[in-house]
Amino acid sequence: MALNSKIPEGPIKDKWTDYKNHINLVNPANKRHIDVIVVGTGLAGGSAAATLAELGYNVKAFAYQDSPRRAHSIAAQGGINAAKNYMGDGDSTYRLFYDTVKGGDYRSREANVYRLAEVSANIIDQCVAQGVPFARDYGGLLDNRSFGGVLVSRTFYAKGQTGQQLLLGAYSAMNRQIARGKIEMFNRHEMLDVVKVNGKARGIIARNLITGEIERHSAHAVVIATGGYGNVYYLSTNAMGSNATAAWKIHKKGAFFANPCFTQIHPTCIPRSGDYQSKLTLMSESLRNDGRIWVPKHIEDAKSLQQRKMKPTDIPEENRDYFLERRYPAFGNLVPRDVASRAAKERCDAGFGVNATGEAVYLDFAAAIERYGKTQAKIQNLENPSKEKIYDLGRAIVEEKYGNLFQMYEKIVDEDPYKTPMMIYPATHYTMGGIWVDYNLMTTVNGLYCIGEANFSEHGANRLGASALMQGLADGYFVLPYTIGDYLSNEIRTGKIPTNTPEFDEAENDVKERLNFFINNKGEHSVDYYHKKLGKIMWDKVGMSRNAQGLISAMAEIKELREDFWKNVKVPGKLDEMNPELEKAGRVADFLELGELFAKDALMRNESCGGHFREESVELDGEQKGEAKRNDKEYAFVAAWEYKGEPSAAVLHKEELEFKDIELKQRSYK
Amino acid sequence: MTNNQQLKYMNLTLKIWRQEDSKAKGRMVDYKVTEISEHMSFLEMMDVLNEQLVNKGEDPVAFDHDCREGICGMCSMYINGEAHGPDRGVTTCQLHMRMFKDGDTITIEPFRATAFPVIKDLVVDRSSFERIQQAGGYISVNTSGNTQDANSIPISKHAADEAMDAAMCIGCGACVASCKNSSAMLFVGAKVSQYALLPQGQVEAADRVRNMVAQMDLEGFGNCTNTGACEIECPKGISLENIARMNRELMKASI
Structure with missing residues (x-):
C-alpha cells in the first residue's frame, strides 16, 4: 500500500484556504443522522468533541477518567504558542512555521506545520472568548513569554497552569453540548478495540471501568485522541493512566504507526529519589528563562557533592561549568529540549552529576535573584543596598514569576530552591511519533482519524515548548471539523450502524x-x-x-x-x-x-x-x-510501520519529506 | 535526597475503608507496611501496600489517582480526618511521608458526602460536579474561530488575576468532604466567580448562577454555614470570597 499524504496543490500559504473552499459539506439536517465517536478528552479530543457536536453531529465521547477535565493535557504548565506578534518582535505565521520545522529537525510535513501556524492565532481568540484567564499586562492586554529554540516571545500563558485553563475551556464547551444532548459522555470507560466493517472504522468496543461490562458503540467515523506513549518507559511525566492502548489497537487493525523512536526527553524534571518512584515531575521550561544550568568544573567537587560532603553554594563561581552557555553561546540555557537533555546527560555520564545517584545537574536562580534585586533597588532609588536587601528584592520577583513551581519543588524534594539550586535531570515527557495520518488527519484506515499527541504529524523529531497545546487545540477546534466533514459527506445515506453484526x-x-x-x-x-x-x-x-x-x-x-x-x-x-x-x-x-x-x-x-x-x-x-x-x-522520510503479527515483523513504508519552503540546514544553536 | 541527613524509614499501621461496590457494606481494615521511606509520596506508600496485596493474591485497595502532580483532581483520600491529609496546599498525591513518623497509625477513608456515593474502597462518584458544570459552567460561544481578536477587549490585570485564582480549582471535592454540611459552595462559587469577573461572562451571568445553584441543591449538597473548613483544606487555596461573590451574583440575578 502506497502512502498518500493528500497534501493539496498550490503555494503553501494558500493550501488550507483552497482546501476548505473545495471540500464537500454536510447539510445541517443530515448531520443529525451522523454519529462520531471521539476517544480521549484532552485538548485534542475535548475540543473536537465540542466542535463536532456544535456542528450538529451526534458525538459519543470516551474518557478513562471520571471527568473529561482530568485528561493529562491538564498538567501542561508553561504555555501555548501563537503567531499573534502582539509583542511586535517580528513574529509571523511564517516564523512560527519555520521555527517548528527547524525545531523538529526537519522531520515534519511542511504543509501540516504551516496550517498549524496559520490557525494558531485563532486559538487564542477562541480561548479568550471562552473565558480562559490568560496572563495580562497592566494595560489589560495579553502577556507573552519566551520558550526554548526561538528568538521571539509568542507564548501565551495562565500562570504555570496553561494546560489546565485551556482544557477547562474545551471542557466547558463540551459541557454546553452535553447539556444540549449533542455529546453523550462516557466517563470511566476505556476503549479496548476498534471495529471495522468493510474496511471502514465503524465503532469501538469499550469497557465500563465501574461495572466491568463490555459495551459496543457504533458510529460513522472514529476519532482517536488518546495522547502519547511516554509511559512505555514506566517513569515519565505522563499521568499514571496515560496509555497507548487505543493507538496500538488501531495499529493492529491497519493504522500505520509513524516514527515511534521520536520521543522527547525533557531536560528539567525532578530527579528520581528511589526505587519506589512511580512518576517524574516536570519543572516548566519557562524556568530556563532565568535559571542557569551548571555542574562543577572539577571532578573532585562533583564527588564531594555526591557524597554530601559539600554544598553547591561552597563551590565558587570560577569552579562552575555552565555547560549550556559554554557550548551554545547564541541560545545559552534556552536551547531546545533535546539539545539541553543530551548536554546534561553528557556531563553526568562523565561523572559530574551532583546528587547521590550522579544523575542531576543544578538549575540555579542565584544570578537571577541578584540581577532582579539590583534592578529593583535602582527602581526604588536605594543607595548602596545591602546584599540581603538585594536578595529580598530579587527573591520577590522570582517568586512572582515562578512561585508555584518553586513550591511544588519544595514539597517534593524538601529543599528551598531560593537558597539551594534546584536539582534537575531529563525525563520522558512527550512522544512526537504516533499514528500516521494524512493531511486530513485520517489514518490508513478509512473513517479512522487520529489527532493531538496520538498522531505523528507536526513536531518532527523534536517538539518545541508550548507547541503541544497549540497542536491539540488546532486539530480539534479548527482542522478535524473540516476534514472529517469531507469524509462524512459520503455517509449521509448510510443510516445507523448496527452493532449486532459479525464484526x-x-x-x-x-x-x-x-x-x-x-x-x-x-x-x-x-x-x-x-x-x-x-x-x-x-x-x-x-x-x-x-x-x-x-x-x-x-x-x-x-x-x-x-x-x-x-x-x-x-x-x-x-x-x-x-x-x-x-x-x-x-x-x-x-x-x-x-x-x-x-x-x-x-x-x-x-x-x-x-x-x-x-x-x-x-x-x-x-x-x-x-x-x-x-x-x-x-x-x-517518515517511517510508517504496518503491523504484521509481531512487532519485529512490521513492514516499513516511507513517506518522503519534501522541503520546498524551508531550506534543509544543520540545526545550529551555537 | 536531602543533603545532610540519613534516610529515615518507618513502619506504619494503616486503617483503610474497604467496600466492594456501591451496594456493599463497608468496613475499616488494618494493614501493616514496613520500610517506608520519608521521601515517598503518600500514593507511592499505597503502591507498596497494593504490591504486597497483589503478591499475596488479595484484592488491592482501589483509589483514584492519575497525574500525581496535584493538577488532575482525581486523588481524593480522607487521611486522619482531613481531606488530602495533614499538609496544606497539597493534594493526596503531593503529600509526602515525611509528614508522618515511625509507628504511626494512619486512617484512610474516601471523601464522604451524600452527593459523592462510594464506588469501591476509596473511589467515589463525583458526577454531581459534572452535572453542575453542565447546568451553566460555560460561556455560550461557538468554537468556530470566528470570534473577535483576543486583545479587542482589554481586561484589567487585577480582574484577570482574580479570575485565574478562582479558575485554579481542580474539582477534587475536598471542599465538600471537609464541610460538615457537605456543601459544594466553594466549588460552585469558584466557577461562577471566574466568569463573573470577566467581561465575556456577563451576558449569561444571571442564568448561569441560578442554574448552577439550582443543580447544586438538586444533587443533595448542603448549605454553607461559614465555617471555612473548605478554604483551609482546599489544595489550591480557593478563597471563601468566591462564595460571597456567588451569593451576590445570585442576589443580583433574582432582582
Whole structure:
C-alpha cells in the first residue's frame, strides 16, 4: 500500500484556504443522522468533541477518567504558542512555521506545520472568548513569554497552569453540548478495540471501568485522541493512566504507526529519589528563562557533592561549568529540549552529576535573584543596598514569576530552591511519533482519524515548548471539523450502524478472551513488575542515547519479557467489577509490543535527529564537533510501520519529506 | 535526597475503608507496611501496600489517582480526618511521608458526602460536579474561530488575576468532604466567580448562577454555614470570597 499524504496543490500559504473552499459539506439536517465517536478528552479530543457536536453531529465521547477535565493535557504548565506578534518582535505565521520545522529537525510535513501556524492565532481568540484567564499586562492586554529554540516571545500563558485553563475551556464547551444532548459522555470507560466493517472504522468496543461490562458503540467515523506513549518507559511525566492502548489497537487493525523512536526527553524534571518512584515531575521550561544550568568544573567537587560532603553554594563561581552557555553561546540555557537533555546527560555520564545517584545537574536562580534585586533597588532609588536587601528584592520577583513551581519543588524534594539550586535531570515527557495520518488527519484506515499527541504529524523529531497545546487545540477546534466533514459527506445515506453484526461479535469476543486470560492466569508477578522491567530496558537502551548493539539487544529483551508476561502475569480480582490491576494489565501488554517496534524504528534510523540520538551518527570535526549528525540523503522520510503479527515483523513504508519552503540546514544553536 | 541527613524509614499501621461496590457494606481494615521511606509520596506508600496485596493474591485497595502532580483532581483520600491529609496546599498525591513518623497509625477513608456515593474502597462518584458544570459552567460561544481578536477587549490585570485564582480549582471535592454540611459552595462559587469577573461572562451571568445553584441543591449538597473548613483544606487555596461573590451574583440575578 502506497502512502498518500493528500497534501493539496498550490503555494503553501494558500493550501488550507483552497482546501476548505473545495471540500464537500454536510447539510445541517443530515448531520443529525451522523454519529462520531471521539476517544480521549484532552485538548485534542475535548475540543473536537465540542466542535463536532456544535456542528450538529451526534458525538459519543470516551474518557478513562471520571471527568473529561482530568485528561493529562491538564498538567501542561508553561504555555501555548501563537503567531499573534502582539509583542511586535517580528513574529509571523511564517516564523512560527519555520521555527517548528527547524525545531523538529526537519522531520515534519511542511504543509501540516504551516496550517498549524496559520490557525494558531485563532486559538487564542477562541480561548479568550471562552473565558480562559490568560496572563495580562497592566494595560489589560495579553502577556507573552519566551520558550526554548526561538528568538521571539509568542507564548501565551495562565500562570504555570496553561494546560489546565485551556482544557477547562474545551471542557466547558463540551459541557454546553452535553447539556444540549449533542455529546453523550462516557466517563470511566476505556476503549479496548476498534471495529471495522468493510474496511471502514465503524465503532469501538469499550469497557465500563465501574461495572466491568463490555459495551459496543457504533458510529460513522472514529476519532482517536488518546495522547502519547511516554509511559512505555514506566517513569515519565505522563499521568499514571496515560496509555497507548487505543493507538496500538488501531495499529493492529491497519493504522500505520509513524516514527515511534521520536520521543522527547525533557531536560528539567525532578530527579528520581528511589526505587519506589512511580512518576517524574516536570519543572516548566519557562524556568530556563532565568535559571542557569551548571555542574562543577572539577571532578573532585562533583564527588564531594555526591557524597554530601559539600554544598553547591561552597563551590565558587570560577569552579562552575555552565555547560549550556559554554557550548551554545547564541541560545545559552534556552536551547531546545533535546539539545539541553543530551548536554546534561553528557556531563553526568562523565561523572559530574551532583546528587547521590550522579544523575542531576543544578538549575540555579542565584544570578537571577541578584540581577532582579539590583534592578529593583535602582527602581526604588536605594543607595548602596545591602546584599540581603538585594536578595529580598530579587527573591520577590522570582517568586512572582515562578512561585508555584518553586513550591511544588519544595514539597517534593524538601529543599528551598531560593537558597539551594534546584536539582534537575531529563525525563520522558512527550512522544512526537504516533499514528500516521494524512493531511486530513485520517489514518490508513478509512473513517479512522487520529489527532493531538496520538498522531505523528507536526513536531518532527523534536517538539518545541508550548507547541503541544497549540497542536491539540488546532486539530480539534479548527482542522478535524473540516476534514472529517469531507469524509462524512459520503455517509449521509448510510443510516445507523448496527452493532449486532459479525464484526462487532468478533471484536467483542477477542476483547473478552484477553480479559479472561488475565483474570484466570494466576501467574507469579504483578503487572508493575513487568512494566518496571520494560521501563528499565527502554531507558537504558532506547533512551537519550542509542546504538545498534543496544537496540538489537533491547528488541530481544523486550520480546523475552513479553513472552514471560503472557505466561506469568498475575491479575487479582474479577472481570465484572472496578479492577485497576486488570486495566493496567491490558495497557502494559500493549506497551510490551510497542516498545519493541520503538526499538526497531530506532535501529532502522541510523542518523541522529531531534530527540533520536544515534551514537554512530555524530559530527566528527569542525565547529559542530560532537553534535548530532542528521542524514538527509538517506533519512528525510517518515517511517510508517504496518503491523504484521509481531512487532519485529512490521513492514516499513516511507513517506518522503519534501522541503520546498524551508531550506534543509544543520540545526545550529551555537 | 536531602543533603545532610540519613534516610529515615518507618513502619506504619494503616486503617483503610474497604467496600466492594456501591451496594456493599463497608468496613475499616488494618494493614501493616514496613520500610517506608520519608521521601515517598503518600500514593507511592499505597503502591507498596497494593504490591504486597497483589503478591499475596488479595484484592488491592482501589483509589483514584492519575497525574500525581496535584493538577488532575482525581486523588481524593480522607487521611486522619482531613481531606488530602495533614499538609496544606497539597493534594493526596503531593503529600509526602515525611509528614508522618515511625509507628504511626494512619486512617484512610474516601471523601464522604451524600452527593459523592462510594464506588469501591476509596473511589467515589463525583458526577454531581459534572452535572453542575453542565447546568451553566460555560460561556455560550461557538468554537468556530470566528470570534473577535483576543486583545479587542482589554481586561484589567487585577480582574484577570482574580479570575485565574478562582479558575485554579481542580474539582477534587475536598471542599465538600471537609464541610460538615457537605456543601459544594466553594466549588460552585469558584466557577461562577471566574466568569463573573470577566467581561465575556456577563451576558449569561444571571442564568448561569441560578442554574448552577439550582443543580447544586438538586444533587443533595448542603448549605454553607461559614465555617471555612473548605478554604483551609482546599489544595489550591480557593478563597471563601468566591462564595460571597456567588451569593451576590445570585442576589443580583433574582432582582
